[in-house]
Amino acid sequence: MAGTARNVADLVRASAHRGPKHVALVDVTTADSWTWAEFDAAVDGEARRLVGAGLEPGDRVVVRLPTGPAFCVAVFGVLRAGGVVVPAGPGQPPRELRRLVADSGAKLLVGEGEGDVEVLPAPGFEPGEEFPAVGSGEDLAVLGYTSGTSGSPRGAMLSHRALLANVEQCASLRPAPVTAGDRVLLALPLFHVYGLGPGLLQVAGAGATAVLLERFDPDQALTAIREHRVTTLVGVPPMYQAFLAQPVERLREDLATVRLFTSGAAPLAPGVLAGLRQAVGLPVYEGYGLTETGPVLTTTLAGGTPKPGSVGRPLPGVELRLVDSDGRPLDDDEDEPGTGLVAARGANLFSGYWPDGAHGPAADGWFRTGDVGYLDSDGDLHLVDRAGDLIIVNGFNVYPHEVEQVVNELDGVVESAAVGVPDERTGESVKVVLVAAEGSGLTEDAVKDHCAARLAKFKVPTAVEFATALPHSPTGKLARARLRLPLT
Numbered sequence: 001m002a003g004t005a006r007n008v009a010d011l012v013r014a015s016a017h018r019g020p021k022h023v024a025l026v027d028v029t030t031a032d033s034w035t036w037a038e039f040d041a042a043v044d045g046e047a048r049r050l051v052g053a054g055l056e057p058g059d060r061v062v063v064r065l066p067t068g069p070a071f072c073v074a075v076f077g078v079l080r081a082g083g084v085v086v087p088a089g090p091g092q093p094p095r096e097l098r099r100l101v102a103d104s105g106a107k108l109l110v111g112e113g114e115g116d117v118e119v120l121p122a123p124g125f126e127p128g129e130e131f132p133a134v135g136s137g138e139d140l141a142v143l144g145y146t147s148g149t150s151g152s153p154r155g156a157m158l159s160h161r162a163l164l165a166n167v168e169q170c171a172s173l174r175p176a177p178v179t180a181g182d183r184v185l186l187a188l189p190l191f192h193v194y195g196l197g198p199g200l201l202q203v204a205g206a207g208a209t210a211v212l213l214e215r216f217d218p219d220q221a222l223t224a225i226r227e228h229r230v231t232t233l234v235g236v237p238p239m240y241q242a243f244l245a246q247p248v249e250r251l252r253e254d255l256a257t258v259r260l261f262t263s264g265a266a267p268l269a270p271g272v273l274a275g276l277r278q279a280v281g282l283p284v285y286e287g288y289g290l291t292e293t294g295p296v297l298t299t300t301l302a303g304g305t306p307k308p309g310s311v312g313r314p315l316p317g318v319e320l321r322l323v324d325s326d327g328r329p330l331d332d333d334e335d336e337p338g339t340g341l342v343a344a345r346g347a348n349l350f351s352g353y354w355p356d357g358a359h360g361p362a363a364d365g366w367f368r369t370g371d372v373g374y375l376d377s378d379g380d381l382h383l384v385d386r387a388g389d390l391i392i393v394n395g396f397n398v399y400p401h402e403v404e405q406v407v408n409e410l411d412g413v414v415e416s417a418a419v420g421v422p423d424e425r426t427g428e429s430v431k432v433v434l435v436a437a438e439g440s441g442l443t444e445d446a447v448k449d450h451c452a453a454r455l456a457k458f459k460v461p462t463a464v465e466f467a468t469a470l471p472h473s474p475t476g477k478l479a480r481a482r483l484r485l486p487l488t
């Protein structure tokens with residue numbers, strides 16, 4: 001278990017010792033599978049390959065691979081060899097990838113990519129001689145790029161200590177989210193901290209079986225759940241929304257082996273929660289967290305009852321409180337639940353932002369998340385807003401400033417604003433409202449094409465509207481809230 005692990009890759013070694021012949025990974029696409037002993041030996045092989053390519057302890061390695069067995073081997077291989085994993089989306093545009101490589105100072109890239117870095121192909125399952133893990137505790141394990149609470153993407157520094165603490169905190173919940181006997185469907189991006197932590201690391205900690213699907217498709221996912229007797233789903237709201245579009249008879253048949261649905265990365269609509277309970281008699285347990293918190297802070301599993309609109313209570317070992325804008329705790333004695341900024345403290349917190357650890361937890365251990373919420377009479381957290389204007393598309397952070405910078409490169413753009421609008425499929429999507437110079441000839445398609453060539457797919461606007469002027473507050477601040485509504 002995580003309790004005895006010091007390096008995150010020790011989770012794989014421990015599971016291989018406990019159940020060497022137990023299946024660790026199943027690739028849905030090829031129907032291949034590997035035991036924990038085979039997976040552990042492949043991680044040793046990958047650690048040796050990386051060291052042979054010049055990896056030294058503390059070096060950053062960009063892992064740019066889709067969800068699948070090769071991603072799993074690459075990540076644990078980097079960690080065992082003492083490197084720092086910098087996860088990157090396989091669909092990330094070259095410009096963003098180069099920025100990630102440059103900012104992280106990565107020495108190697110595993111997968112496909114470019115930039116001032118040596119590129120290694122995806123690992124196979126070549127067993128290697130046992131490799132003793134390098135790095136532990138406060139040593140950096142993962143550099144997760146996130147929009148954080150302000151500005152353009154920055155690397156959140158997650159130590160071995162933080163990631164292992166979160167694995168242990170989640171594992172101490174009852175019912176446990178993942179046990180050794182579980183077969184867990186992982187059909188979400190593992191390069192996102194939610195797929196990596198509650199997904200892959202939780203499976204490794206429990207010695208369970210990961211059923212890997214490269215990209216989510218409701219038909220493929222339901223077939224995989226039935227064929228591989230999946231018992232647990234680590235999901236995001238759009239996945240559950242897509243399931244509900246399928247015939248109820250099929251859901252009941254294909255989801256018959258499932259004992260637990262969990263959801264995170266974006267708010268779950270109460271209708272989806274009710275719909276699944278009605279269809280298959282199972283609730284969806286919702287959680288909340290962020291890259292900086294390793295990532296899980298709260299879950300409705302902690303209280304034992306899914307509650308529409310709530311993200312539950314803190315995990316064991318996590319403290320949560322609401323504070324005002326100066327960081328002072330709200331008065332608990334008030335009759336009405338006070339709304340404040342969510343602050344957290346625990347061993348799962350990050351070590352600040354790359355490269356110097358700036359803006360991490362305060363000296364007393366507390367970190368303000370940038371989210372706004374209130375606690376109900378049961379102590380369950382409800383999120384009401386984000387302090388920033390972050391847009392969350394399919395669980396991925398989009399900072400409006402990033403999109404606006406790209407739009408503003410176009411000739412004829414006077415001013416632009418990016419906002420999040422509700423999207424049934426992805427939770428939110430990006431809408432851009434812009435003021436164009438007279439006679440510029442800009443069209444919606446021209447703006448979208450320009451963005452598509454320069455931004456990751458989830459950041460590309462799904463709607464572009466033109467306005468004669470953008471609304472501003474009396475102090476000149478852009479009034480984004482008004483822009484989320486359709487222009488009349």
